[in-house]
Amino acid sequence: RQRLADALGKHRSFVTQISSPAYSIPIPSKHLPAIFSVCHFSPAERDQFLAAYHQAHPGKMSIASGMRKTRHVSLIVPDFGDDKQNAALDKAVNDFIQKITSITGKGG
Numbered sequence: 001r002q003r004l005a006d007a008l009g010k011h012r013s014f015v016t017q018i019s020s021p022a023y024s025i026p027i028p029s030k031h032l033p034a035i036f037s038v039c040h041f042s043p044a045e046r047d048q049f050l051a052a053y054h055q056a057h058p059g060k061m062s063i064a065s066g067m068r069k070t071r072h073v074s075l076i077v078p079d080f081g082d083d084k085q086n087a088a089l090d091k092a093v094n095d096f097i098q099k100i101t102s103i104t105g106k107g108g
Contacts, residue, residue, distance in 0.1 A: 009091060009098070026056070032049075
C-alpha cells in the first residue's frame with residue numbers, strides 16, 4: 001500500500017479505499033498508469049482490468065483508453081525519522097514530477 005500511495009502522491013488510506021470492496025470509491029482513471037506500473041500488470045492483466053473498469057465506469061473509458069505509456073522510477077532518499085517530514089518529502093517529489101511532466105505535455 002505504501003509504494004502505491006507514494007506513486008500516487010496519496011495517503012495509504014486512499015489506497016485502502018480504492019482497493020477495498022467495503023468502500024464504493026472508484027479508482028480515478030488518471031491513477032491507472034501508476035497502478036499498472038507499481039503493481040507490475042502484464043499487458044493481458046492491464047487489458048482485463050481496463051475491460052472491467054469500462055464495465056464498472058462506462059463514462060470514464062475514453063480517459064482510461066487514451067493513457068500514455070508510463071514507467072516507474074524509484075529514488076533513494078533520506079529517512080528523516082519523522083513521519084510528517086518523510087511525507088512532506090514524498091509529496092514534494094511527486095508534485096515536482098507531476099509539474100515537470102505537465103510542462104512538457106507528457107503528464108497524465
